[in-house]
Amino acid sequence: MIVFRFHRPFSSLRRIQELVRAAEETPRDANKQFLLLRELNRMSAEGPKKIIERVESKKYPIDENGMKEYVKALVATGRIDDPTFNFSSQMSAGGSPTTAPPQTIFIREDSSSSSSASPTSWWRTLGAIPVAMIKFLTVSFMLVAAWSIVMESASGSLSQKVGGQSKTFEPIEASNVTLDDVKGCEEVKDELKEIVMYLKDPSKFTRLGAKLPRGVLLSGSPGTGKTLLARAIAGEAGVPFFQASGSDFEEMFVGVGAKRIRELFASARKSSPCIIFIDEIDAVASKRSARDQSSVRMTLNQLLVELDGFVPNEGIVVICATNLPESLDKALTRPGRLDKLVVVPLPDLKGRREILELYGNKVKLASSVDLDILARRSGGMSGADLFNVINIAAVKASVDGLTSIPMSALEEAFDRVVVGLERRNPMSDQERRMTAYHEGGHALVSLHVKGADPVHKATIMPRGNALGITWQLPEGPERYSTKLHELKARLAVLMGGKAAEDIEFGPENVTAGCVSDLQQASSIARRMVMQFGMSGSDTVTGTGIAPIYMNESDYAYLSDSAKAQVDASVSRLLTEAYETAYRVLTENSKGFKNLSEALIEFETLGKEEINLAIAGKRKEIKRLRDEESKSRSEERRKLSAENEAMYVVDSKT
Secondary structure, eight states, X not given: OOOOOOOOOHHHHHHHHHHXXXXXXXXXXXXXXXXXXXXXXXXXXXXXXXXXXHHHTTOSOOOHHHHHHXXXXXXXXXXXXXXXXXXXXXXXXXXXXXXXXXXXXXOOSSHHHHHHOOHHHHHHHXXXXXXXXXXXXXXXXXXHHHHHHHHHHHHHHHHHHHHHSOXXXXXXXXXXXXXXXXXXXXXXXXXXXXXXXXXXXXXXXXXXXXXXXXXXXXXXXXXXXXXXXXXXXXXXXXXXXXXXXXXXXXXXXXXXXXXXXXXXXXXXXXTOSEEEEEESGGGTOBOOOTXXXXXXXXXXXXXXXXXXXXXXXXXXXXXXXXXXGGGBOHHHHSTTSSOEEEEEOOOOHHHHHHHHHHHHTTSOBOTTOOHHHHHHHTTXXXXXXXXXXXXXXXXXXXXXXXXXXXXXXXXXXXXXXXXXXXXXOOOOHHHHHHHHHHXXXXXXXXXXXXXXXXXXXXXXXXXXXXXXXXXXXXXXXXOSSOOHHHHHHHHHHHHHHHHHHHHHHOGGGOOGGGHHHHXXXXXXXXXXXXXXXXXXXXXXXXXXXXXXXXXXXXXXXXXXXXXXXXXXXXXXXXXXXXXXXXXXXXXXXXXXXXXXXXXXXXXXXXHHHHHHHHTTOHHHHHHHHHHHHHHHXXXXXXXXXXXXXXXXHHHHO
């Protein structure tokens, strides 16, 4: 029996003693021998020596797992690299029933050599694995390093090649756009005329010591005409015009953007006096931070230097445009650089009328077209939106084979731009009836409530996400403020749809189609109370919330009693609006029913047709529509005859 002596903690020593006792009690149990060998391998250098002594004593059976522990002990003691060590002699006959090392871990080169491979050659191969691994890793590292150097060199040469290619900025010598072609922003045009005068005659300003701004920043909503204004300035002054975009200076290589800026200004100095227009300047001139890429910072820094650096840029006016002026770096907008901020607003009523006339003169409009109506309907639209409306109407009239663009085509184009495409009616007869009464309620209330905008058109044809729409058309000049009775009238009109369903179908049969109306009404009522100071007084308690201003975040900090007062005031406004709508529809029940039934029959009614429908003159509506249909058919016939005649002439030619 082999005696074990270890310098180990008490718990480990006790564990080993238990395993030794179990292995000695059942010396033919190979699994218990393995457990003992595994525990010995976990010890210091003393453990592997004991494993070798126990295995080579040939008194105990060793299975595959035990043989692995024996191999670990040989490696740990260094005996596996000893050339005089013979595994076969240690494990040969005359001893215990040992188990050979598992054949599955032999390194097999081919079928013939696998059967003749000896354990000694396998152990030598196993000992050579660390050396081979080190060689493999070394060679791999060298290959990766060489590949990286090659790619870096190629990338550098490509960067130099691309960066070395100069981008040519050619000026537009003659711009055919003048300030007369810009409509809807007279104040902006007056503000920019001084730049035109400076470019035409700089001495007019220098004799008094005046210095014009080095740069102008045009900001405004998309489609308001910022690029058109820059071209108009160049056209009025008759000077070259350099145009670039913020994305022209952005490349994947560092330093290219700054180089493009230098090239742009170098070309401009050769053509001075001139105009440099950079669109979407926020692409390269946003606020700087430590997290920005170096290429972006270099481009902006070069632009700042060119605008106000050591090299003067006399005779060069820089005009930049952006939709996000608040995102620009402060160093760019300080005095001496882009120090003149010009806001290009959305056109007002007069401006929209001028824009519509400008684009209308380029197409063939019918004599019945009233651009004043379209201008009043298109509040909040930009010049690009108005052009889109006229262009869609022109395409529609061409498809229909008309000789000119009628007002109905313009109305259809406006509805398509604002709401969406008209869908084929997917509703059942019952749903169409409910939608007709719903829209009829909106239309009738708008006609009978003081302060409401007159109804312009009502339809039950689904368009976009809406199942039906009632359009209102403001009268008179454009309004920039709204009175209390006008806001209450708007609430009543919004409640007209729900009140109509209540009256006609009963409270139990109202639909969820009024969700959009209630959302708008609730928003208006809350703004009236929380921001406009229009809460009014409570007729029951005689008290009301004071005129205050708060937004939604401020509302969260109010006390429970203050919140209750706000909610009570909002509820009172909505309740009064619903009662007003209910009363109007009840008092005009006959006209309400006539209008709703006419909507079911004709699906869409204009302003004059709505008045005829309320009076019960549906036959007159049908007669007018038949006449219009005949007129369009005649137009198509004439156009077809003209086209056929032109085809005959071309064929003869």
